[in-house]
Amino acid sequence: MAVHDTRPFYLNLLKIRLPVPGVVSIFHRVSGVLMFLAIPATAYLLDLSLQGEQGFSRASEILAQPFSQLVLIVLIWSLLHHLFAGIRFLLIDFDIGLDKEQSCKTAWLVFAAEIIAMIIIAAGIYL
Amino acid sequence: MSAPGLQGLRPWIIQRITAVYIAVFMLYFTVALSAVRPFSAESWSEWVAWPGNNIGIGMFIIAVLWHAWVGIRDVVLDYVPNVVSRMLVLTLVATVLVGSGFWGFRGLVLVVIK
Numbered sequence: 001m002a003v004h005d006t007r008p009f010y011l012n013l014l015k016i017r018l019p020v021p022g023v024v025s026i027f028h029r030v031s032g033v034l035m036f037l038a039i040p041a042t043a044y045l046l047d048l049s050l051q052g053e054q055g056f057s058r059a060s061e062i063l064a065q066p067f068s069q070l071v072l073i074v075l076i077w078s079l080l081h082h083l084f085a086g087i088r089f090l091l092i093d094f095d096i097g098l099d100k101e102q103s104c105k106t107a108w109l110v111f112a113a114e115i116i117a118m119i120i121i122a123a124g125i126y127l
Numbered sequence: 128m129s130a131p132g133l134q135g136l137r138p139w140i141i142q143r144i145t146a147v148y149i150a151v152f153m154l155y156f157t158v159a160l161s162a163v164r165p166f167s168a169e170s171w172s173e174w175v176a177w178p179g180n181n182i183g184i185g186m187f188i189i190a191v192l193w194h195a196w197v198g199i200r201d202v203v204l205d206y207v208p209n210v211v212s213r214m215l216v217l218t219l220v221a222t223v224l225v226g227s228g229f230w231g232f233r234g235l236v237l238v239v240i241k
Binding site: 029032033035036039040042043044046047048049050051052053055056057083086087093 | 143146147150153167168169171172175188191192195198199202220223224226227228230231233234235237238
């Protein structure tokens with residue numbers, strides 16, 4: 001890097017205005033960290049659910065609690081965003097959607113896909 | 128600071144291979160659960176004990192833990208500049224991942240044995 005860099009240097013999060021691909025990218029990271037945090041509880045619930053009638057109903061009870069439901073909604077969003085943004089990154093690895101205009105389009109596409117998938121999942125659960 | 132052995136092509140390719148397996152398995156899991164609907168204690172245990180599913184879930188656990196390790200390691204390398212803190216955080220992350228892995232595998236093995 002040049003010694004005298006004249007570009008503005010902001011780390012004020014309130015002043016940074018990320019372009020859409022940047023938003024997809026940071027959410028990819030945030031969603032990944034959220035799912036990482038859920039790994040121990042998920043492993044515990046898998047193990048519990050396989051421990052006969054009692055374990056299974058205990059696991060169901062835990063998942064039915066309002067707090068768990070809220071966590072599940074966040075995790076489902078995390079999974080969907082991570083999946084669709086991940087597919088987009090894989091395509092970029094193969095030089096697909098690399099230029100600025102296309103990369104903005106596919107970033108919007110990621111958000112559209114996850115919203116549609118959330119609606120389909122909600123409809124599947126509540127209808 | 129550069130971190131020898133933690134960067135380069137190997138983690139990059141691991142991240143992509145595990146990502147594809149995770150995506151394909153989750154698609155299978157969603158479709159299979161919607162079709163079979165193993166939503167009772169007995170049918171769920173049966174479904175998980177079936178060899179194809181048991182091995183598939185086992186590989187899924189390994190893929191997820193490995194993927195999480197590479198991803199979280201990148202995040203830690205970005206945000207924790209101090210070498211000692213970095214090692215502590217990475218050790219904690221590895222412990223949580225390996226511990227969760229053993230827990231998951233315990234369930235997978237016990238459901239086959241019993």
